[in-house]
Amino acid sequence: MDMVERLFPAGFPVSLQVIAATVVLGFFYSLITKDRPFSGFPIVSIDGKSPKKTWLFNGRKALAEGVRSFAGPFQVITGTGPKIVLPNHYAEEIRNHPSLDFNKAFARDFFVNYPGFEPHRQGLKTGDALVQEVTRVKLTQSLNLVTDDLVDETTASLHDIFGESEEWKAFLIKDAIADVVARLSSRVFLGQDLCRNRRWLDIAKTFTIDSFVVSHIMRAAPSFMRPITYWLLPQSRRLRKAVRDSRAMIEPEVERRKAIVDAALADGKKPPKTADTLGWMYEIAKSRNLKDVDYSAAQLSLTMAAIHTTTETTCQALLDICEHPEVAEQLRQEVIEVLSEGGWAKTSLYKLKLMDSFLKEGQRFRPLSAASMNRYVEKDIELSDGTILPKASRVMVASSYMDPKIYSDPERFDAARFLHMRQQPGQENSWQFVTTNPSHLLFGHGQHACPGRFFASNEMKIALCHFLLKYDWRFVPGEGRPTSRAFEASQGVPPSAKIQARRRKPEIDIDNL
Secondary structure: OHHHHHHOOEOEOHHHHHHHHHHHHHHHHHHHHOOOOOOOOOEOOOOOOOHHHHHHHHHHHHHHHHHHHOOOOEEEEEOOEEEEEEOHHHHHHHOOOOOEEOOHHHHOOOOOOOOOOHHHHHHOOOOOOHHHHHHHHHHHHOHHHOHHHHHHHHHHHHHHHOOOOOOOEEEEHHHHHHHHHHHHHHHHHHOHHHHOOHHHHHHHHHHHHHHHHHHHHHHHOOHHHHHHHHHHOHHHHHHHHHHHHHHHHHHHHHHHHHHHHHHHHHOOOOOOOOOOHHHHHHHHHHHOOOOOOOHHHHHHHHHHHHHHHHHHHHHHHHHHHHHOHHHHHHHHHHHHHHHHHHOOOOOHHHHOHHHHHHHHHHHHHOOOEOEEEEEEEOOOEEOOOOOEEOOOOEEEEEOOOOOOOOOOOOOOOOOOHHHHHHOOOOOOOOOOOOOOEOOEOOOOOHHHOOOOHHHHHHHHHHHHHHHHHHEEEEEOOOOOOOOOEEEOOEEEOOOOOEEEEEEOOOOOOHHHO
16 A cells, blocks of 8 residues: 555545555556466567557457468457467367367456356356256257247237338347347247346346446456446446346246245156256256256356347348348248248258358358357367467467358358358258358357357247248438447447338238248
8 A cells, every 4th residue: 555655645535545556456466467478479460559459459350460471370469368369270170179168268258257247157157067058958959849939929029129010110220139039039048928028128138238348348448447447337237237137037936946846856756847948957957966056147148148149140131131132032932932831840941041041141241250169278288280279378260251262252242152052962961050160160160169059040040031021121221231340359230220121011921820
């Protein structure tokens, strides 16, 4: 405190002295604990900016420059320390490496020890992997059972959100699609009552956005200012309230489920089967004897993972439909043909092959992130070319969406690109929307590839069937396609982006197939 007292002599309010002490001590602590770049890996900086500002504000350009300038790995300086970037050809080599941890790679980026970040902490727990197992095993195995619920909720949500007017009407696309996705996901995760609970839907929509905003601001802030920054941000207050409110809704339901299961076991009976994620979580936790499970946080973690990427991908798909109206008509005809023949049979979504290709091409052309496969290095790892990944480093793999060796004429949007690639001998299963490979890392690759991608794919396809048959879509006249908003290596649809929709008469009644 001596330094603080010299800077702020007696007479200053105590509150200011406390703040000053926090800042000064935090500054020196940050100097002592500051991550240093790793030796042997060149650092990328562009346009005269510092390496950290290069990454924060031009991350996608930095990755492209690093891949172009260096034959091997390089590093970027993020707001939470250096990360080593591996060129795309390393993807297969590291995909299942036992000394590379997925969860630890994100723990520092999302400040999991701050209040309000409990869902991130639960979702990234290395020991139990509860959320991942619920998604990978229970949800994926139940996809055919939830189709009717998704169709029903899509019908209801589109009526409520987009309406029935045959006149053109403008919508904030991100807000509207987040509403739809939140309802669809919550219908499967928690059932019909909670999926239409206004407060739960508000939390489901805004928690991800608020947690990303807080994380981004705190990454940009000097490390010694982060505690103060956190407590001053209005989004931080909303995060803490969201966690409290979700507990008030979910914990009573968890206790009710526990009582039913425990009573059945006490009577020597088999517990009743459940068909939602909350029941699956308790079932897995009990079978594996997991202790101290935060079910509310786990449910929010699952919701957060389900809504963010699905919302962004669906928004981009609708913008692509507006930009390529000829493709919209081709997709519409495919939907009519497939659903007229088989309705919502379990094979119908698979038969929507042009739609599958369209979604994959949209993410190739405007990827959510220019890097993927984030990992934490548990111990020194020597790669096949002799490169040593140092212990405690974090690594990621650069994408290759514009590689002309893989994609002919890569600067052109081709909705049928992956449909044609699947028609090559032996390639039918290699280029589906949910397929992962080094050439298309939307869902990651290897053992840590997104476990919810099969559910997300079905969810988006069902929604697009309704969007295409029930509505016409266009950009707001005179405005064109909204410019994507970028941060670090990611890009997304800006919250202010608008498109217009009007009700049309569908060729078939897809609500009652």
